[in-house]
Each structure stands twice: as structure tokens, then as C-alpha cells.
Amino acid sequence: MYNSLITYLRGNHKVALLAVVSLLATALYILRILITRDLGFLFLNWNLFLAWVPLLFIKWVWQQEKASQSPIWLLFSYLTIWLLFFPNAPYIITDLMHLRAVPDHMVWFDALMIFTFALAGFLTGLYSIRIVHRILSHRWNSTFAWVVVGMSMFMSGFGVFLGRYGRWNSWDIVAQPGALARGIFKSAQDPFAVKHTLSFSLVLILMYCAFHIFAEIKQHEATGKYS
Numbered sequence: 001m002y003n004s005l006i007t008y009l010r011g012n013h014k015v016a017l018l019a020v021v022s023l024l025a026t027a028l029y030i031l032r033i034l035i036t037r038d039l040g041f042l043f044l045n046w047n048l049f050l051a052w053v054p055l056l057f058i059k060w061v062w063q064q065e066k067a068s069q070s071p072i073w074l075l076f077s078y079l080t081i082w083l084l085f086f087p088n089a090p091y092i093i094t095d096l097m098h099l100r101a102v103p104d105h106m107v108w109f110d111a112l113m114i115f116t117f118a119l120a121g122f123l124t125g126l127y128s129i130r131i132v133h134r135i136l137s138h139r140w141n142s143t144f145a146w147v148v149v150g151m152s153m154f155m156s157g158f159g160v161f162l163g164r165y166g167r168w169n170s171w172d173i174v175a176q177p178g179a180l181a182r183g184i185f186k187s188a189q190d191p192f193a194v195k196h197t198l199s200f201s202l203v204l205i206l207m208y209c210a211f212h213i214f215a216e217i218k219q220h221e222a223t224g225k226y227s
Helices: 002-011 013-036 042-065 072-085 090-099 104-139 143-162 175-187 189-224
Strands: none
Touching: 013 042, 013 104, 042 072, 042 090, 042 104, 072 104, 072 143, 090 104, 090 143, 104 143, 104 189, 143 175, 143 189, 175 189
């Protein structure tokens, strides 16, 4: 299994780089335990694991698509599953709020640690959006891909609000769909939820646009189209 993992990472350099950033975040958490003898912030590791779920899933979908195109209904089922878990990636940024309860002598270290977790989660999320964009562009066209990506970012912004303030999880759509539906309806009427969703969605879209542009430039450079 170890050899298979190494082989996979060698063939997926972007995933390998994200794994390095994630391991660095985990290493900082372990160092914090050694310093403080405290298991606080254990949830960061779980949140980062959840951030990896949509990426690994959509990577698998992309491999299936390149081998043989799935029926449209199945592809959109895959994308729906991806979207349900995607908000877990940018969600880690909101964990910075926990710095308010950190002792003064640990603020700098905990800020660095949470930022590294947030960076790992955010980059993992951006890469998964990039793959979704490529799937849609390959299957239909770039315009359709941008429309779906934009809508996904808006729904993800709302998903982050539901997770942070409503304390809902991705799997609640199966575990307690009725209660989740009521929570969504209630939040949709909350002005604070609307402001949070719009602002967070805008940041997600801008960050992805920048990520997409740099990725395209890198791809063109690799193919020799840019000098």
C-alpha cells in the first residue's frame, strides 16, 4: 500500500504538494501538543480530513470521465456529492475565530497553525473546483462551466454559514433531512446569513479566478505557448 501511495503521489504532483502542506499543518499541531500537553484544536485535523474528501472524490470522477463518459444523470449525481462536501474545504478559515480564547503567549503559534490548516483546506478546495471546471468544460463548454462554478461558490458560501453558525454537517442531508431543510429555510431569511453568504462567495470566486488564471498560465508555459 505504501508503494502504491508513493506511485500515486509521483504521478499527481499537485496532490503531493497539497499533502505536504497538510502534513506541515499536522506537524504544527503535534508540536503544539508537545509544548502545551493539551489536545485542544484536535478538530482541525478532522476538518482538514473532510476538506480532502471532495478533492479525492472529484479526482476519481475525473479519471472515470477520461476513461469513459458517464451518463449525464450520473455525472450530476457525482457533482452533487462533491458540492455537499466541498464547503468543508473553505470552512477551516472560520476556525480562526477560536483565537479569541487562546492565551496571549500562544496566540502567535496558534495563529500560524490555524492559518496553515486553513491554507491547506483552501488550496485543496480550489484544486477540486479546478477539476470540476475541467470536467464541465470538457463535457460541454467553458461558459457553462463558469456558470456552474459560480453557482457552486454561492451555495458553498451558504454551506459555510450553515456549518459555522447552524452547526450542520454535510451528512445531515441523510441523517436529518427534515431538520436541515427547516434550518436552511430559516437561515435564508436571516439578513446576516445573506450578507455572510454573499461576502464569502465573492471571496471564493475571486480566489478561484486567480487560481484558475495562474493554472492556465502554468499550463501554457508547460506546452511552450508562452515564452
